[in-house]
Amino acid sequence: MSSEPIDHIGTIENSAYMGFTHADLYREILDNQLDAGASVIQNYLISQVESSKSLMIFGDNAQGMTIEQLETCAIINKRKDASDEKNGLYGYGGFAGYYGFTKGDGKATILSKKEGEPVNQLVLDFPKFKKNNKIVYTPHEATGTMSEMWSTYAVDKSHGTLIILECHHNVIFDMIEKLPFEKLGQTYADYLKEGIKITIFTNNEKVVIEVDVNNVIADATYTKKNELTIWKKEEIIIAEFKNGNEKRVYLDPKTNTHNSATNLYSEGYREIGKINYTNSIRFNLIDKTNNWPVLDGGYYLKRNKKVINRIEIPYPTSGDYAYKDLRASSKHLVEFTTNLDSLFSIQVNKSKIDKNLINSAIFTTLQYLALDFCKKTWDKIKQPAPMPKPMPVVTPKPVPVPLVTPRPVPVPVPLVTPAPKPVPLVTPKPVPVPLVTPKPATFTFSQPAPVVTQKPMPVPALTPKPMPVPAPKPTPAPLPIVLQSNVTAKKFIELFRNNFQDNDIVCDESQALYNKLWTNRHKS
Numbered sequence: 162m163s164s165e166p167i168d169h170i171g172t173i174e175n176s177a178y179m180g181f182t183h184a185d186l187y188r189e190i191l192d193n194q195l196d197a198g199a200s201v202i203q204n205y206l207i208s209q210v211e212s213s214k215s216l217m218i219f220g221d222n223a224q225g226m227t228i229e230q231l232e233t234c235a236i237i238n239k240r241k242d243a244s245d246e247k248n249g250l251y252g253y254g255g256f257a258g259y260y261g262f263t264k265g266d267g268k269a270t271i272l273s274k275k276e277g278e279p280v281n282q283l284v285l286d287f288p289k290f291k292k293n294n295k296i297v298y299t300p301h302e303a304t305g306t307m308s309e310m311w312s313t314y315a316v317d318k319s320h321g322t323l324i325i326l327e328c329h330h331n332v333i334f335d336m337i338e339k340l341p342f343e344k345l346g347q348t349y350a351d352y353l354k355e356g357i358k359i360t361i362f363t364n365n366e367k368v369v370i371e372v373d374v375n376n377v378i379a380d381a382t383y384t385k386k387n388e389l390t391i392w393k394k395e396e397i398i399i400a401e402f403k404n405g406n407e408k409r410v411y412l413d414p415k416t417n418t419h420n421s422a423t424n425l426y427s428e429g430y431r432e433i434g435k436i437n438y439t440n441s442i443r444f445n446l447i448d449k450t451n452n453w454p455v456l457d458g459g460y461y462l463k464r465n466k467k468v469i470n471r472i473e474i475p476y477p478t479s480g481d482y483a484y485k486d487l488r489a490s491s492k493h494l495v496e497f498t499t500n501l502d503s504l505f506s507i508q509v510n511k512s513k514i515d516k517n518l519i520n521s522a523i524f525t526t527l528q529y530l531a532l533d534f535c536k537k538t539w540d541k542i543k544q545p546a547p548m549p550k551p552m553p554v555v556t557p558k559p560v561p562v563p564l565v566t567p568r569p570v571p572v573p574v575p576l577v578t579p580a581p582k583p584v585p586l587v588t589p590k591p592v593p594v595p596l597v598t599p600k601p602a603t604f605t606f607s608q609p610a611p612v613v614t615q616k617p618m619p620v621p622a623l624t625p626k627p628m629p630v631p632a633p634k635p636t637p638a639p640l641p642i643v644l645q646s647n648v649t650a651k652k653f654i655e656l657f658r659n660n661f662q663d664n665d666i667v668c669d670e671s672q673a674l675y676n677k678l679w680t681n682r683h684k685s
Contacts, residue, residue, distance in 0.1 A: 170294050173260050173287075183335055184343045185512040186261045189254035190219055190324065191345075191359070192467070192511070195352055197223035202359045203316050206333050206340075214267055214327040217336070222317040226273040231283045231300040234271070254511065259326060263287055267327025272303055272311050276320045279303070280311050337363050346375035351466035377461045377468060377494050381441035383538045387530055389438055391501060391523065392422075392430040398504065399430060400526040402438075412526055437496040438527065440534035444487045446542050458490040460527060462505065462514050464497060472516045474531075484539050493531045 181189075194202050199221035207216040226234060235256060259269035269285040280303040290296050303311060307325075315323055340361065346353065349372065353359070359372040378384065392399040392411075399411045401422040410419040426432075443453045460472040477485045497505060506518035516524065 168294070170291050170296075173256065173290075173296075174265065179257070179508075180510055180513060181257060181261055183262070183332065184339060185510055186258040187336070187340065187343075188345075188348065188512045189510075190258040191349070193255045194219060194221045194223065194322075195349070195357070197221065197322065199223040199316075199321070200357050201316050202357070203314075204359075204361050205314065206336050206361065206363045208330060208333045208337075208364055210330060215330050215333040217262055217326040217328050217333065218314050219324040219326075220314050220316045220321065222321045225275040225278075225320040225322055226281070227275055227278065228281050228300045231271060231273060231281055232298075235283065235285060235298065254509065257509070259285060259324075260287060262326045262328050262332060264329060264332070265291055266329070269327075270307060270325045272307055272315075272323040272325070274311070274315075274320055274322075280308060282307050344375065345372045347377055348468045349466075350374050350376050350468065378439055378441040378492055381443050381492070382445070383442040383541075385440045385534050387438040387440070389436040389523075389526065390432055391434045391436065391504070392425050393433045394428070394430045397430075398520050398522045399425065400436075400523050401425065402526065402530065412522075412529060414522060414525070417525075417529070434498060434501040436501070436523070437494075438530065439494040439496075440491065440531055441494070442487060442491045442535070442538050444490065444538075444542065446483055452486070453490040453492065455486060455489040458488075458492060460493045460495055460516075460531070462495050462497075464502075464505070464507065464511070465499065467511075468494075469511065470513050472514070481543075483543075484535075487539055487542070488532075488535045491531065491535050493527065495527060 191202070201222045203220045205216070205218040205220075207218065209215045263269055265287045268287065271283040271285075272280055273283075274280045281300055282303040283298060283300040285296075285298055310325060311323055312318070315321055345359065349357075349359065353372065353374045361372070387402055390401040392401060399422070401409055401411045404410045404419055409422040411422045412418070413420050443451065445452060455476065458474050460474070462469045462472065474489050474491065476489045480488075504520040504523055505514055507514065
């Protein structure tokens with residue numbers, strides 16, 4: 162029969178198969194620093210390519226440990242009672258972090274000092290442990306080399322703790338690359354709000370990562386707070402909450418309907434804990450630039466003061482695209498205490514919670530309230546803004562008007578238009594019209610001459626009867642042009658043409674006629 166009922170090396174090597182990532186291991190050591198009461202934490206990632214090993218250093222200003230406390234701090238599986246003030250529970254996380262970062266090929270050295278005492282040292286030589294298949298260590302006062310490390314990296318030289326891990330180069334490179342995206346400010350937001358400072362250095366350079374407060378739901382535009390009371394009777398779990406009518410109810414697991422929760426105590430249930438549950442959304446339907454990303458949405462599980470991890474919300478497969486984004490990007494903060502650890506299935510790796518291991522009654526209620534909140538918020542967002550209520554009509558009080566005696570208005574005197582004087586009728590004297598005797602024509606035309614009708618002279622109306630006008634004496638007709646001897650041939654033709662033009666009788670026949678008259682004139 163073996164004298165060693167436990168394989169020590171097998172025990173610590175099993176930590177590699179517990180689902181720890183480098184970031185999980187880093188948080189396990191951070192948890193121990195915070196549980197120790199540190200107010201300032203300064204950690205280093207030092208790449209030493211020229212050396213066989215790089216260094217990862219964790220420093221804090223907690224109260225420190227004595228030699229006796231150093232000897233017990235590295236005991237594997239030294240469980241603690243669950244506490245709402247501390248993260249530790251199983252007594253394994255810190256040791257898993259030391260072994261996980263060194264990969265069992267390097268040493269883990271712990272230096273610690275209490276106020277007024279010397280610096281003490283504990284070395285976990287993993288290569289030696291593996292060789293001997295036995296974990297043996299002895300704490301003692303720090304050697305010269307480790308005293309120099311204390312002087313160089315200790316946060317407070319008078320007290321605190323310094324942990325130095327020998328790591329492979331690729332471990333340091335992986336941490337430098339991924340740690341900025343691990344949202345440590347969100348994980349430890351409550352500690353940071355209390356004034357605790359967490360700083361991470363790389364290669365002894367300036368600060369590259371300074372963890373600031375990053376509350377999960379600090380910038381939400383819509384929130385709703387719920388309080389769930391957890392009841393238990395034998396193996397039955399009930400999550401009680403208030404419905405829209407402020408009545409205490411719980412979900413029936415079979416019908417998914419509300420059942421009254423007023424008589425649970427009389428029915429044999431006992432209260433085992435409470436959950437503070439906050440639903441939140443940051444969403445704008447018009448300007449989407451500041452909306453929460455879909456990748457950040459989910460259920461954030463917070464144990465004590467540490468946000469452990471996020472459970473993703475599956476992207477909806479139906480409905481409006483905008484509503485899908487709203488639903489998937491919504492954040493739901495679930496805050497519970499250590500007395501509910503078993504219902505949330507807290508494992509050795511306290512940086513992860515498996516959704517499938519959470520009590521179904523609790524998680525179903527969380528999902529129901531989250532969906533109800535998202536639907537009601539969507540109804541508010543998609544509806545147009547309500548019209549403002551009309552302002553009440555205020556009737557002004559009548560202002561008394563002083564009586565004013567009106568001045569008498571003068572009556573206008575009507576204008577008298579004098580009667581018009583009669584205008585005597587003046588009879589105009591008649592104008593004698595001379596009688597014009599037309600010239601006799603001495604030629605004939607082959608074409609009939611047009612009849613020219615002389616327009617009558619207008620006779621003015623209201624003309625009195627004319628006085629008898631004596632007929633004028635006939636004026637002797639002038640001599641024909643052909644008999645006037647003093648007329649030249651050129652003048653004769655011109656007069657002849659004008660005479661015919663005046664009477665519109667100019668044609669080829671007239672041209673022949675006056676040529677003939679011209680010839681006869683010369684003959685005479």
